[in-house]
Each structure stands twice: as C-alpha cells, then as structure tokens.
Amino acid sequence: MLKLTQTFDIHTDVISSILAKEETVRRGKDCADVADTRILNVERDGGVVYTWKGASGTTRVGKYDPHTKQNKLLYTFDKQVCISSCSLNKEETLLAVSLTRGGEECFKPVSTCLTLLIEIHPVNNTKVLKAVDCRVKVQFLYPQPSRNTALESHLLLAAEDGYVEQYHILLVKQEGYRVVMQNQERLVRDRVAEDFCWAQWDSGPQRLFYLTCRDKHVLKCAQFFPDRNFEILFELPLELSIIPFTSVRFVNFGHDHYQEEDNEGLKMVVFTDRTGTMCVCYSHPVYKQKDRMYTIAFVHRGFSKTYTVALEQTTMSTSTANLQPLFIHLGYYIVVYLAGHFLHLINCRQQDLLCHSLFLSGADSLVEELGTESVVVNVPGRRLLDIKSGRIYTTDISPDFLLKLLSSSRPEAQRLASLHCMLVHLGPDQDLEEKIINWISENVMSFDAFDQIQEYILASLYRICYQQSLSLDKVLPYSSVFEKKELPVALTAIPGVKCTPELLAQPLIKGKGRSLQGYWEELQWIVERLKYFEAVSSPRYRTTQIKSDWTKLQLALNSEKKKSLNHLRHLEENTKKVLSMVDTWRLDKRIVPLFQEEDQQQRVLVGLMVDKLREHLNRHLPRLGKKKIDMLVVNYVAKLLEMVRHMLESVWLKLKLGPTVLCLKQQGSSEDWVMFHVMCRILEATRGLCLPLPPGYSTLLTVLGVRCLPRHTFLQYVDHGFLQLTEPFVSRLMTDLDNSDGNEELKFSVLKRLPESMEQRVCQLWDHPISSACISREYVRTRLEKYTKTKGSVLLDKDETCFKPKFLPLSYLASILSHMEEQASNPFEEQENVDARFVEETALKQTLIKLGFQDK
Structure with missing residues (x-):
C-alpha cells in the first residue's frame, strides 16, 4: 500500500566515503572498525547531520548534502563522546551539540548533560550553554531563504526539566572569512515554553507544539518568524483521561541513540497542512495484547475519533519493538501503521463516513521496507527515517496497489475508498486516469453500495475546484453516496474496528495581522465557520x-x-x-x-x-x-x-x-x-x-x-x-436509410413519436409519397385557416366554368388553392411551388378515404 522511495542510505552515501578517506590516511591498513556512523538530525534544507567514531579514538560530526551528494566534515572531538542531540545553523558556521554520559570512553563532564555551542567556520571558540543533570535537545531555526541572516542565528534549547529557551546569537566577520560569535559571554535568550511534558518541532513552517500538564492538558503552538520574534498563536484543551507520559517526550528534535524508546506509553504527533487541516494523533497505552487504540483529533472538523482495532491472534508479532502504531502524514491522508498487523489510511478531510478511509490487514498491510524490528520516526518533508538501517524514504501511496483493490473480489467499501484515493489524492495523472476509465468501462453495472461513474465525476470535480480554492471543501459534493435514502452497512462500519467519535473543545487562535497570514488565517476561518456549518442543515451542495x-x-x-x-x-x-x-x-x-x-x-x-x-x-x-x-x-x-x-x-x-x-x-x-x-x-x-x-x-x-x-x-x-429523438438524429434517419419495408416502418414509428413542430421540419427530408402527402395536408390546412368564406364564394361565382362539375368539393378546393398560389409565395423555404395537379390528386384521394370509398 505504501510506496517508499529511498532518498538516503547511510551505508552507500556516507560510510563508503568515510572508509575511503580513512583508508587513504592509514595507507591501506584495515579500517573496517573505524565507522560507527549514526544519524543525529535532518535539517530543514534536507541536510543529514551524522556522527561517526574515528580510528584514532575521535568522534566526528559531518553533514550530507542531498543536492550535491557530497559529505562535509563539520567538527572533530579529540575523544569519543556520546552525542544525544545536534543541530547545524543554515550558514554552517555554528554547531550546537548536546553530550551525555555513555560508556567508559565517553566524554565525562561533571553534569549528566553538557550542551555546547561551537564555532566551525573556521573551528574556533566553544561556549557551554548548559551543564545540567537532564537531557537537552538543540535545534537551530531556519529562516526564510530570501532573508539575509548570515550574521544572526537563533537556537532552540529544550530541556527535560520542561522548558524551552531561544538563544539569539549575533555573529561578526573577521579577516574577511572568519565568522565568530559577538559577545558570546552574554547571549540574549527568551523563555518560549515551560511546564510541558511533550514537545514537537516542525522545521518546515518553523513551529513548536507543546503540551502543558500543570492543571489540565492544553496543546499550545509557538510560531517563529524570520525577524527573531515568536508568538503563541494556538491553544487547544485536550481531554486525556490517561497519564500521557512517564517522562518528557520530544518529537522531531533529531534522534538520541543513547536513550531507549518507551514503547508502552502514549505516542503523540501533530500534523498540519497548508489547506488548514490540523490533526492531533496519539496512541493509547497497551493494556491488552489483543487490541490497539489510537485517537485522531480533527481540529479543523471539531471532533475526534478513537479507533479500537482487534488484532488477529494468528498474526500477533512476538517483537516488542513496535507495540505502538506509527503515524505518517501524507497531506490528504494520515496513515496509522502497526507492522505485522494493520494499515489504516484515514481521510483527514472527509470524515463523514468510514468508507472514505481504507483499512487493510494481513498481507495487504505489509510494508516491506518497514519490518517489525524497525525503529521509524518522521523527518521534515513528510519523510521517514529508519534508525536501525540508516535509510530515509519519501512516502506516498502506490497507485498500482489501489488499482488491485478495485477488483470484484474486494469489498465495495475498499473499492470506494481506493477509487477516491486515486482521484483526489494521487490525481491528476493521465495514465492513472485512463486506467480508472478502463475499469469503469469494464464494470459498467452499478454496484450495490455506490455508483462508480457518479463517484468518478464528483470526486474529480471536487479535486479540481478544491485545488483552486480551499474554502470549497465544506460546500462542494465529493461523493454520491449521500444521495441515497439509506446507506448500506458496508459504508458505515469496518469489520474488526470500533470507532468512537467525540466533540472537541473550541481551539483558541490568537494573533493579528501578519501573525495570522497563510496557514493560521485559513485555520482560523475554518474554526470560525464550524459553528455556522453545524447550524446549517445542508451546507454541502447536492x-x-x-x-x-x-x-x-x-x-x-x-x-x-x-x-x-x-x-x-x-x-x-x-x-x-x-x-x-x-x-x-x-x-x-x-x-x-x-x-x-x-x-x-x-x-x-x-x-x-x-x-x-x-x-x-x-x-x-x-x-x-x-x-x-x-x-x-x-x-x-x-x-x-x-x-x-x-x-x-x-x-x-x-x-x-x-x-x-x-x-x-x-x-x-x-x-x-x-x-x-x-x-x-x-x-x-x-x-x-x-x-x-x-x-x-x-x-x-x-x-x-x-x-x-x-x-x-x-x-x-x-x-x-x-x-x-433529436432533430439531427431524425434527419439522419430519414436521409440515410432507404425505403425498404423495415426502414419504412421504423421511419413511420419515429415520425408519430415526434412533436408536431419537429415533424413538419423533418418530413421534408423523406422522399416518400406519404411524406409528400403530409406536406400537402399541412400546406392546405395552413392556407384554409387564413382564407375567409366570403373570398371563397366570390371566387367560385367568378370562375365557375373552369372546374369539372363531377366533384364540386374538389373543384372548390382547387379554385381556392389556385387563387392563393397566385397571391402568396410558398411558406416552405428552399421548396418549389406546390404542384396543383399533385395537390388535386392528393386531395381527391384523401376525400375518397374520408367518405369511405377507398381504403388507406
């Protein structure tokens, strides 16, 4: 289901380069034991900061540039130390490192943790920021690329004691190339957060989410701006009936290889998207081996859903590495993945029905790159880092797998969810769209639960217009199943999964002007409209x-x-x-x-x-x-x-x-x-x-x-x-088909089903006696309606000798028509004048039929 594309492998992209350099230095001697390479952090620009142990008992820090595919040595410690956190500023002039106690050969400061700020362009001074008995995370801010901040850097320092500080570091250039700290003894710092038990750093939008645990659980967000300022723009009370964490948790602050992960407690992450969505995802502690519980709080929808999945005993994994599911953000979807058990693809925009999400178990849920022993974390750019293998992957959904889910052997809810995923999330893709249309043409009969053609049309239109204006999300139709009077059970439930919805408290969005531009402006508008849409009976167009x-x-x-x-x-x-x-x-x-x-x-x-x-x-x-x-x-x-x-x-x-x-x-x-x-x-x-x-x-x-x-x-x-029966079709029918018995019968059957106005127009195209008779009858009827009795009687007296006395009605009719023919032009365009002889014969025939002297 998940399509993972490898973008970085520490063995091929880093270790081979290190080994080559070490071998050159040691002149061909065995150097296989010199590389103990570990990934420390992935910065906003995609650069991978890593460490390795040198052959001479040193610890080195390097950076891999994904754009140039080159490795760069940043700093060398003259002894082996344990680096628990590390970050490099955008200009690559400063390195922040948090050292912790480790093995016998690790750096042993007086305190448990020592946080250093090191000048590396060139290697010069080192400043101690913290010497404490708790672990410390460091992370440089990365301002917007257009802003020139070469002589100013900002560093976040988050401590397990429950506080976050921001250091403002002014730099100066010396001798044209040396970049050093200005007044390093008195660095300006601000207190960003305190009394928290969980913190998450989002390097892309430069946001810090943290959860306070003083009296009640409140999720807050600090937004950092390029001009060194920050604001607390968001607060959301969360009803967590469970004890969230036994110790402070950090998300997206790099990876500490010297701290064991607590797999039994609550695992929490916040996902945001430019469309104004915000999802707070957290798992529940594992009390029973037979089921797993996780909650997705859809802040932009005003409610949360708690899912309880009953695990199949036959597929129970004996591994304890992944007791908690992994949350992966794909924009329109959130993936909840528990290796060896299930994969839940949750639609975070359309949560009205469970059928617009996709739940897979068994072999369908297998992600080959992520085994049951893998330790996987999210990194910037919606990527995944496998700590043990040292690989980084970009994540997406496999269209080929989704196409397989459209087969007739699959439940209809799976087919509906996979169809929507391809149309809304993966589209537009011309090749994929052709395959979907091909599937529709081969399965033209409507399914019991949904109409695939209606879903194709509405979902595609929703994607096209939704991309033009995000506000249309709540008012445009995206599925035809809501037009049904009664929804099938297959669309409202997932076998083996229990879903419990709850309302969320109203979030508080602060700030004015520039603070609420972009994402925050969109989220504020969505939150404000929640009450309106709840009050309106049908905000979505039907x-x-x-x-x-x-x-x-x-x-x-x-x-x-x-x-x-x-x-x-x-x-x-x-x-x-x-x-x-x-x-x-x-x-x-x-x-x-x-x-x-x-x-x-x-x-x-x-x-x-x-x-x-x-x-x-x-x-x-x-x-x-x-x-x-x-x-x-x-x-x-x-x-x-x-x-x-x-x-x-x-x-x-x-x-x-x-x-x-x-x-x-x-x-x-x-x-x-x-x-x-x-x-x-x-x-x-x-x-x-x-x-x-x-x-x-x-x-x-x-x-x-x-x-x-x-x-x-x-x-x-x-x-x-x-x-x-359109006029172009009937015209083609009259001209293309000959007057064989079968075709003549078809033409008559079609003519008698036409409205009178259309019949008059198309009759002229059929070269047939009956058609000519119809034209003549219509012509006579039209003329006689306009002719008065007085004019008729005068005409009869005036030229009575020109008619045959044997059949006076016909003589009278012919006289009237002859007089009209002299005074008026033919009303039928592009037609010659009516043949009086033909009209006379036709009128005689019709009169005899009316009098019963001749059969039709």
Whole structure:
C-alpha cells in the first residue's frame, strides 16, 4: 500500500566515503572498525547531520548534502563522546551539540548533560550553554531563504526539566572569512515554553507544539518568524483521561541513540497542512495484547475519533519493538501503521463516513521496507527515517496497489475508498486516469453500495475546484453516496474496528495581522465557520436539489410560451459562458462528435446548474466574492462537460471506433455495443444526479441505439424516455436509410413519436409519397385557416366554368388553392411551388378515404 522511495542510505552515501578517506590516511591498513556512523538530525534544507567514531579514538560530526551528494566534515572531538542531540545553523558556521554520559570512553563532564555551542567556520571558540543533570535537545531555526541572516542565528534549547529557551546569537566577520560569535559571554535568550511534558518541532513552517500538564492538558503552538520574534498563536484543551507520559517526550528534535524508546506509553504527533487541516494523533497505552487504540483529533472538523482495532491472534508479532502504531502524514491522508498487523489510511478531510478511509490487514498491510524490528520516526518533508538501517524514504501511496483493490473480489467499501484515493489524492495523472476509465468501462453495472461513474465525476470535480480554492471543501459534493435514502452497512462500519467519535473543545487562535497570514488565517476561518456549518442543515451542495426546477423547465420547453420566459434567456447566458470555457483542443479531429449541435434541453440544464450552484456558494461562502464565485461555478460545470467527453474519448479510442459508428445503414458491432452500454450507464448516472451532458450526447447515443438494439427494443427505449429523438438524429434517419419495408416502418414509428413542430421540419427530408402527402395536408390546412368564406364564394361565382362539375368539393378546393398560389409565395423555404395537379390528386384521394370509398 505504501510506496517508499529511498532518498538516503547511510551505508552507500556516507560510510563508503568515510572508509575511503580513512583508508587513504592509514595507507591501506584495515579500517573496517573505524565507522560507527549514526544519524543525529535532518535539517530543514534536507541536510543529514551524522556522527561517526574515528580510528584514532575521535568522534566526528559531518553533514550530507542531498543536492550535491557530497559529505562535509563539520567538527572533530579529540575523544569519543556520546552525542544525544545536534543541530547545524543554515550558514554552517555554528554547531550546537548536546553530550551525555555513555560508556567508559565517553566524554565525562561533571553534569549528566553538557550542551555546547561551537564555532566551525573556521573551528574556533566553544561556549557551554548548559551543564545540567537532564537531557537537552538543540535545534537551530531556519529562516526564510530570501532573508539575509548570515550574521544572526537563533537556537532552540529544550530541556527535560520542561522548558524551552531561544538563544539569539549575533555573529561578526573577521579577516574577511572568519565568522565568530559577538559577545558570546552574554547571549540574549527568551523563555518560549515551560511546564510541558511533550514537545514537537516542525522545521518546515518553523513551529513548536507543546503540551502543558500543570492543571489540565492544553496543546499550545509557538510560531517563529524570520525577524527573531515568536508568538503563541494556538491553544487547544485536550481531554486525556490517561497519564500521557512517564517522562518528557520530544518529537522531531533529531534522534538520541543513547536513550531507549518507551514503547508502552502514549505516542503523540501533530500534523498540519497548508489547506488548514490540523490533526492531533496519539496512541493509547497497551493494556491488552489483543487490541490497539489510537485517537485522531480533527481540529479543523471539531471532533475526534478513537479507533479500537482487534488484532488477529494468528498474526500477533512476538517483537516488542513496535507495540505502538506509527503515524505518517501524507497531506490528504494520515496513515496509522502497526507492522505485522494493520494499515489504516484515514481521510483527514472527509470524515463523514468510514468508507472514505481504507483499512487493510494481513498481507495487504505489509510494508516491506518497514519490518517489525524497525525503529521509524518522521523527518521534515513528510519523510521517514529508519534508525536501525540508516535509510530515509519519501512516502506516498502506490497507485498500482489501489488499482488491485478495485477488483470484484474486494469489498465495495475498499473499492470506494481506493477509487477516491486515486482521484483526489494521487490525481491528476493521465495514465492513472485512463486506467480508472478502463475499469469503469469494464464494470459498467452499478454496484450495490455506490455508483462508480457518479463517484468518478464528483470526486474529480471536487479535486479540481478544491485545488483552486480551499474554502470549497465544506460546500462542494465529493461523493454520491449521500444521495441515497439509506446507506448500506458496508459504508458505515469496518469489520474488526470500533470507532468512537467525540466533540472537541473550541481551539483558541490568537494573533493579528501578519501573525495570522497563510496557514493560521485559513485555520482560523475554518474554526470560525464550524459553528455556522453545524447550524446549517445542508451546507454541502447536492446536485439533486435542482430536480424540481428542472421538471418545471422541461414543461416550459414543451410549451408554446417558452420564448416569453425571461428566465430561459438568463439560463442561456449562463450556458454560453460555460461552453466558451469548454476545452476544444480535439474538436477539429471529431473523435467523438459532441459540442457540434444545439441541444436545447441540455443547454437549459447547464444554465440551471450554474444558477443553483452560484446561489449556493454565495449563501455559504460570501467571503470569496461574487466575481470569483461566478468564475468557479462556470469552471466547475465546464470541467463536468469536459470530463464526460474525456470518458467517451478514452473508451472510443480503446475500442478503435471510427466514422462508421454514425452510419445507420450498418448493424452495430460488438465494439459499438460496448460503447452504447457505457454511454447508457453515463446517462443513467448523470440523470440520477441531475447533471447536464455535452450537447450532441443524446444524438450519438440514439444513433448507437438504432445500430445495436432490435427495432422494437429501440422504440421502447424511446417511449420510456431513455433515448431522445433529436432533430439531427431524425434527419439522419430519414436521409440515410432507404425505403425498404423495415426502414419504412421504423421511419413511420419515429415520425408519430415526434412533436408536431419537429415533424413538419423533418418530413421534408423523406422522399416518400406519404411524406409528400403530409406536406400537402399541412400546406392546405395552413392556407384554409387564413382564407375567409366570403373570398371563397366570390371566387367560385367568378370562375365557375373552369372546374369539372363531377366533384364540386374538389373543384372548390382547387379554385381556392389556385387563387392563393397566385397571391402568396410558398411558406416552405428552399421548396418549389406546390404542384396543383399533385395537390388535386392528393386531395381527391384523401376525400375518397374520408367518405369511405377507398381504403388507406
């Protein structure tokens, strides 16, 4: 499940270089015992600070630069010492080292711990910062790269006594290259925190989280700024019913190889993301061997969830190295991993249902790089450090593994979670997206728990718009399962996992102006909106909310008064904006013939969706402004239409379909049938969510329906409203098919199902006597409606001798038509004048039929 990519290996990147240099110094003598290399710290710039024991009884400190792939010696102690903490400033002019008592050959100060500040450019003075009987952690601040701070450094010093201090170190240049401390005897320092039992340093955003344990447990955060100032910007009371720690814990302050890890107590870490998320993750002490408990406090959602996992006895590990799970931050997800037992991929943005997270056990949860004996810690940049092997990995989720979880043998909840993970977390990836579409085309039938096409559309649109504006997270739909009246049990529970939710106390976010820019501004807005979203019944937009309005508009479209509706004209303006943004990069190649015709129904639905979504965002996110909301909404609907076309193009190319698909004279092939089936499922999925389709979709689907379905089945699809008889389709039907008995029957069946207005237009395209009769009847009806009786009687008296007396009704009719023909032009454009002889014969035939003298 986890994809670990090795970026550093202490054996290949460091030890080989050290051995080569030591061998050169000792002139080929055996030097295999000179390298006892250990990683001490990983700085913000990615540099790895490490130590090793020299052959001459020295202890050396070096740095590996991941950008240049070079190693640099920083400092050498003339005896073997035990370094428990170490940090290098950004300019590589100062080295802070915390020494502790170790073996017999370790450095033995009077106190247990000795903290030194060493000038290393060049090696010069050494200042004692602390000589105490408790362990001390050191960490240099790394200001923004654009700020010139070469002559000023800031150092954090955190002691097990429960306090953190910040030292301000001013530097001066001597002789053009020497950088030394200025007034090193009196360094300015500030007290940052005190009375804490747990502290975590985040080097990326330069933040210090710590947990106070005086009266109650309060999580606080100090934000450090480039101008040497810091502020306590965040406080959150935590209800911890258990004793958190037996001793002070430090997270991300490097690794102390001389202090044993306490695996039985509470393990805690805080994860933040630029999107405004904050998750406090901690495990519970192990009381029973058969289960594990861990809690994720979603600060940005206002609640926490405690998970209790029952471990399978058959997979119980005898190792005690990893009694507590490892927490890994991947941005959109948090991974909870217990080697040999389970891997829980928790969606930290969407926590409404358990099915949007993924729980794996047994062989599925195995991460080969992280064995049961590994000691793994988080390092900056969302990476992992394996202390024992000396390797650093970047972490991500394996798309190939997620694709395997889509197989039919998997539970539907796993398939839903893996689909969302690929679409939202891993996307956009063209190759992966093609594989997902291929999976959809091969599994076109909807599952019991969810509709995979609806999930593909909503999750992809959510990712696209969510990246443009983080505020849309709470108001845009991301899954169609919420449209179901009753949720399946498979989506609300995980076998073997118990989930207990609890409300969190309201966090306090302090600071003003510059202090709350960036992440803190986003988190503050999210926290402030929590109460509003809790009070609103449905802050998240549901596409089905427009169904009633859409039904009314469909009735209006079929009425004669539709042109008088101003609302329709307004919706048409919305549609024009959307279609102007639709990507037409392959329109000229006509891979799939969409966006090439007027489709009044789909155009109105496009405009209606823009209207309703814009109204929803203006109500819930007024801070975005109407102009930006309008842009976001238009882009949302345009991407929806593009997505449908992209799905069709992918299947079209996979099936190797060509222009013959649009030929009605040929029967559909097996590939045409697959395309028709996929398009039917897309239509069903979009109708279920009341989503619009690209103009031309209905025509293409109906053409495929004629080619693939038996004639009677095709007409049933039409009668039930699944296939739409569009004017381009009927025009193609009338012109492409000959007048054989079967085709003639189909044409008649289609004509009688058309609205009267469309029937009049398409009848002219069919070269058939009955079609001509229809044209003639319509022509006569139109003329007679405009002709008054007085004009008719005058005409009859005036020229009575020109008609045959044998059949006076016909003579009277012909007289009227002849007179009209002389006075008026033909109303049918691009048609020749009506043949009076033909009209006479047709009228006679129709009259005889009416009188019962002739059969139809």
